Amino acid sequence: MKKYLAISLALSCFAQPxxxxxxxxxxxxxxxADFKNFSEDLGSALSYKAVIPAEPLGITGFDIALEAxxxxxxxxxxxxGTSDTTMIVPKLHVHKGLPFNxxxxxxxxxxxxxxxxxxxxxxxxxxxxxxxxxxxVAIRAAMTKLSGVDExxxxxxxxxxxxxKGFAMVTPYAxxxxxxxxxxxxxxxxxxxxxxxxxxxxxxxxxxxxxTNIAVEYDKTGEATSYSAKIGLRF
Numbered sequence: 001m002k003k004y005l006a007i008s009l010a011l012s013c014f015a016q017p018x019x020x021x022x023x024x025x026x027x028x029x030x031x032x033a034d035f036k037n038f039s040e041d042l043g044s045a046l047s048y049k050a051v052i053p054a055e056p057l058g059i060t061g062f063d064i065a066l067e068a069x070x071x072x073x074x075x076x077x078x079x080x081g082t083s084d085t086t087m088i089v090p091k092l093h094v095h096k097g098l099p100f101n102x103x104x105x106x107x108x109x110x111x112x113x114x115x116x117x118x119x120x121x122x123x124x125x126x127x128x129x130x131x132x133x134x135x136x137v138a139i140r141a142a143m144t145k146l147s148g149v150d151e152x153x154x155x156x157x158x159x160x161x162x163x164x165k166g167f168a169m170v171t172p173y174a175x176x177x178x179x180x181x182x183x184x185x186x187x188x189x190x191x192x193x194x195x196x197x198x199x200x201x202x203x204x205x206x207x208x209x210x211x212t213n214i215a216v217e218y219d220k221t222g223e224a225t226s227y228s229a230k231i232g233l234r235f
Contacts, residue, residue: 041180044224048142055163057097065232198222
């Protein structure tokens with residue numbers, strides 16, 4: 001209930017997140033292993049989450065939405081010297097359908113009261129378009145890039161495959177993939193760059209009510225769990 005309440009608040013007013021990223025202090029990590037754990041958590045929280053079924057939008061299709069992701073972590077609090085473990089990231093997310101069952105998507109996030117800025121983009125191809133009897137199957141390549149935190153450069157790239165099947169207004173979907181995280185502590189003494197892969201599993205439900213579209217998604221990337229929700233227009 002706490003996770004869903006956090007998501008609802010973020011969607012309604014992009015309220016203050018669980019911690020202030022401009023207070024990140026990498027010197028709180030005395031060991032390289034601690035910095036890697038932090039990078040794993042942050043990579044999970046900031047990696048690409050499409051919150052969309054596998055079926056293509058079509059050449060005239062758009063999906064435009066406000067979205068928020070809430071990620072429960074283990075080590076983010078250490079970076080800011082608090083016990084906070086939940087990170088909420090609000091986003092403006094846009095998807096556009098192209099010919100040949102190809103979709104493109106992008107998001108922008110500026111987390112309130114922090115210096116975190118985040119951008120992401122995806123390219124998705126539906127191997128199977130889906131229909132009355134057949135599910136849709138799609139492969140996706142995506143990336144995200146963090147900016148605004150002077151002492152930390154972090155970006156992610158991911159590859160996944162998803163499946164979905166529509167039933168009237170409801171379309172459940174699920175997928176698996178891998179996420180590569182690159183995390184650079186800059187000139188922080190005693191710490192060096194980390195680069196690693198994390199497994200990814202996700203599942204969600206999309207509800208289309210005419211032009212209004214609502215979707216929720218569960219994601220586990222590495223050891224961190226995220227819950228995402230979005231509301232917007234899909235046509």
